[in-house]
Amino acid sequence: MTTRTSAPRRVVPRRVEKETxxxxxxxxxxxxxxxxxxxxxxxxxxxxxxxxxxxxxxxxxxxxxxxxxxxxxxxxxxxxxxVPPISLEDFRDIVHTRCWVEGKALEESIRNRTEAWEDAVILANHRLRNTPIHYFEHTEPGMPAPDNSIWEERHRIFHRALIANCGSRHLLRFAEELMLLSERYRFISMANTHPRRRSIEEHQAIVDAALAGETVRAVEALQGQYLLTLKIYEETMSDV
Amino acid sequence: MTTRTSAPRRVVPRRVEKETxxxxxxxxxxxxxxxxxxxxxxxxxxxxxxxxxxxxxxxxxxxxxxxxxxxxxxxxxxxxxxVPPISLEDFRDIVHTRCWVEGKALEESIRNRTEAWEDAVILANHRLRNTPIHYFEHTEPGMPAPDNSIWEERHRIFHRALIANCGSRHLLRFAEELMLLSERYRFISMANTHPRRRSIEEHQAIVDAALAGETVRAVEALQGQYLLTLKIYEETMSDV
DNA sequence: AATCATGAAATAATGTATGATTCATGTTGA
DNA sequence: TCAACATGAATCATACATTATTTCATGATT
Incomplete structure (x- = not known):
């Protein structure tokens, strides 16, 4: 019995997932x-x-x-x-709400912790650590703003990974929204803010506490980071 | 000096707040x-x-x-x-998230309490108490579903009033979203659910605790009500 | 027979274009 | 100060073209 050469199979993914x-x-x-x-x-x-x-x-x-x-x-x-106007009051609200929402989500993530989640956190942290940040210390007129989009992306992934295990789709959605709103303030004030060289250590502290199951310490470390960002923003605002 | 008869003044509100x-x-x-x-x-x-x-x-x-x-x-x-599909899992998430969000918002509301807020809560509760709910105990085929839209509206106002003083625009926004999502499940399952005759007492308990500044008790009463709703929903679901 | 693949037709989303209407806003003039 | 006017822009309806999805019928394979 002769088997003909099979017709060319579709190798490309079934659906290209086109965007409108x-x-x-x-x-x-x-x-x-x-x-x-x-x-x-x-x-x-x-x-x-x-x-x-x-x-x-x-x-x-x-x-x-x-x-x-x-x-x-x-x-x-x-x-x-x-484009929504910015204000210190608004940023305060965003940061405080974010502290609470992500604090809760991190708490739940730790409570439900699995090996897969721990792996994801470790991996995200590792990738973030190894991504250099380009500061612009020498603010010369002609110099373009440094492109940290890779770091930004991995930073987002890291924070998402921390809370991804919380089990609540809606909490994650709120956290995502607040993260974006918060990120906008970071970008807008970037030219003025003091570079955050300690961020690697701060992230590590969160990870260490989370993996050790020390919920309170992890949540406090996470919130501390956000509150520090707020503090720096408040200071640069008053500099004007 | 002669003042002419003034041209017809615009009596209608300056802006009709037209809707697109x-x-x-x-x-x-x-x-x-x-x-x-x-x-x-x-x-x-x-x-x-x-x-x-x-x-x-x-x-x-x-x-x-x-x-x-x-x-x-x-x-x-x-x-x-x-139209989003419904599922028990989704409703669980909504209720639990709502417990967290509104619990936090109520806690903050009480912490920041003012006379104006207390007045608003008392008023909203009073109005809700005095609004009758029409159950349909006799489920006859020809009978239309009872219209409780006034009660629904005042119920929303009551729960908004409780948390309105929390000071966070974003927290209130999340609470509002969750309230709507939650309300959908209430409407959809209404034909099956056991009428909630105790809701007046439950609301009163929340108000009493809140006005007394007993944060923990108030939050637990609030969350208890939501969790009870979930429990009833779960039971009616398993009845099928 | 049951399953799978193919392809054409029907359905519906999406995008473009145009013109009309309404509103917001700023200017002018009494 | 106030009303009338002019302008820019949002809003909306409509028509039409394009593209993707879905459905359905047909034929092939197992």
Whole structure:
């Protein structure tokens, strides 16, 4: 019996997971708002945004509407869309809420700890440790802002890994939102902030406590880091 | 000097606070999803929704995009929008997260307590007490579901009042989202659930503890109520 | 027979374009 | 100070094109 050569099998993934224009704009806008490229308080003109991201007005409006429900853009009926203004008061609220939400999530993560979770935390921490941060100590006019996007990405992954085991989808969602809002303040104030050289040790302290099952110590270390960021921000604000 | 008869003054409020079509559809959809009019898992066809709410497709898409960021509709690129399915697991998560979030918010509310807040709580409780609930004990086929929308509204106001003094805009936002998600489950399971005749006493217990400054007792009473709701839901689920 | 693969048709999401309407806002003039 | 006006922009409806998904019928394979 002759078996013919089998027809060419589909090797590519069954579904390419295509993104719609609205989603592309959504991610691009999100990124630019978080990174401070679009300045706080700035009005977001539909046509400008559409041209900027090479899209039509419909996808742009959809993206803006999504972001407005995440508090990454302000929306007012018949007045349009705006990059949310920043304020010390707002940042205080974000940090304190974040301390509480992530504190709770970390506590639960530790309570439910598994080997897989511990592995993920260790790995994320290891990767973060080995990613250099580029400070700009010599603030010369012509020098572009250093690109720390890899570090930023791994930093996010690290913090997500810590709380990923909490078991609550909704808590994780809130934490994610607060992380982004918080990150925006970090980016915006980056030019002024004192470089955080101790962050490696701080992260290690959290990991050590978490893996040892010392919930209170881990939560305090985590919150301490966030509160320190707030303190630095408050100081640089008063410098002005 | 002659003062002419002044031109007709604008008597209507300076700003009518006009709503755009997108916002109208947003509220209508939100309401119908929370109240279970639109069934869990149901596909939301743009054209149908547009016709149902007498709007164009654009406002509908905007409303759906807003709701998708609040987890009141599911969205999938190129596949459309859906009413989120329900599950016991999801409801458990919602209730537990809500216990944490509102527990914390109530704790902070009590810590920061002022006379104005106490007044608001007392008032909201009073109004809720005096609003009758219409059960349908006699489940006859022809009988329409009883309209408790006034009680529902005041119930929401009561729970908002309790935590309104927490000082955190973001915590309140999360609590609001969870309240809506939770309310959906209450509506959907209403036909099956045992009427909650003790709710007046339960609310009173929370108020009494809160006004007495007994944080722990107040928080436990609040969480106890939510956990009881979950328990009842779990039982009715297993009845099937 | 049951399962799987193929492909065409139907369905629906998405994007583009255009024009009309309404509102917000700033300016002018009495 | 206040009303009328002008302008820019948001909002919306609509029509149409494109693309992806879903459905369904058909034929092949096991």
């Amino acid at each position: 224009a609205a989603t592309t704009v959504y991610h691009a806008l999100k990124r630019d708002i978080v990174r401070g490229v679009l300045e706080p308080g700035h009005k977001l003109l539909i046509d400008q945004i559409a041209e900027r991201y090479s899209a039509g007005t419909n996808p742009v409006r959809e993206a803006l509407n999504r972001l407005s429900s995440e508090r990454l853009v302000d929306r007012e009926d018949l007045r349009g869309f705006f | 079509a997108a916002t109208t559809v947003y509220h209508a959809l939100k309401r119908d999803i929370v109240r279970g009019v639109l069934e869990p898992g149901h596909k939301l066809l743009i054209d149908q929704i547009a016709e149902r709410y007498s709007a164009g497709t654009n406002p509908v898409r905007e409303a759906l995009n807003r709701l998708s960021s609040e987890r009141l509709v599911d969205r999938e690129d190129l596949r459309g929008f859906f």
